[in-house]
Amino acid sequence: MTPDHTPAPATSMTPKSRDCTRPRLLFLHTGGTLSMVRRSTPGPLEPELYDRYVLPYVRGLEDLADVDGRVVASIDSSDMEPALWEQLANAIAAARTDYDGFVVLHGTDTMAYTAAALSFMLQGLDRPVVLTGSQRPIAELRTDARANLVHSAMCATMDVPEVGLFFGDRLFRGNRTSKVSIQSYDAFDSPNFPPLLEVGVDIVAHAQPLRPDCPFALQPGFCSDVAVLHLVPGTAPYTLRAVVDAGARAVMLQAFGEGNVPLKGWPQAMQAATRACLW
Secondary structure, three states, rough: OOOOOOOOOOOOOOOOOOOOOOEEEEEEEEEEEEEEOOOOOOOOOEOOOOHHHHHHHHHOOHHHEEEEEEEEEEEOHHHHHHHHHHHHHHHHHHHHHHEEEEEEOOOOOHHHHHHHHHHHHOOOOOOEEEEEEEOOOOOOOOOHHHHHHHHHHHHHOOOOOOOEEEEOEEEEHHHHHHHHOOOOOOOOEOOOOOOEEEEEEEEEEEOOOOOOOOOEOOOOOOOOOOEEEOOOOOOOOOHHHHHHOOOOOOEEOOOEEEOOOOOHHHHHHHHHHHHOOOO
């Protein structure tokens, strides 16, 4: 499969008639397991078109809201990158006043990264943006995709004006969320912050949602010249020099404890890297 990072042709599902009493939702599709199919058995999962493949499995949402769908990309989320974050943010900003909420269909591997990025790009957000995906494709019998999609749509109609991530039975704050499992249907958690909502027989709120304290504004612009260097015992200082020499403008060191680094060569390497990055 060759990833296509250009915007896919817009597709939509538009109800035959609008009911002004129902909220309007826009589903933005980026790909991921939820919408993948296995064209041969055995064989790899491949992305499929959103309107032809996903929407027929969630009929009934029209009783909850008027739903439109748009394909932004159709990729494995491992191929997600900042340029696509900006496409998503631009799509939401452009349609913000036309819809009451947004649902972003996304692969699980990088969904937490996208949720965090959108939360910083969509300043003063005044309506819900909910990211979701699944561990199994929507066409499979034991899929978690349908429940995640339906509950995400419900959350997108509620008074939660921020970027969230729904998975399993909980809506998390987008920039406080991490993927914690590749096996469990409860694949995401928020270790240092309670979920915003928990969906069971009743929908229970555990934390107050954010409220906009400024007018809405889109804040694009990501620097891709950033590297993350994870230290393990014995990591040589030259690795930091190599990263900076390769063009990194910023380096985040994942060090030990509260930020401790080895004394042998590392303080000097960090000073040299700092001087090199200050241009």
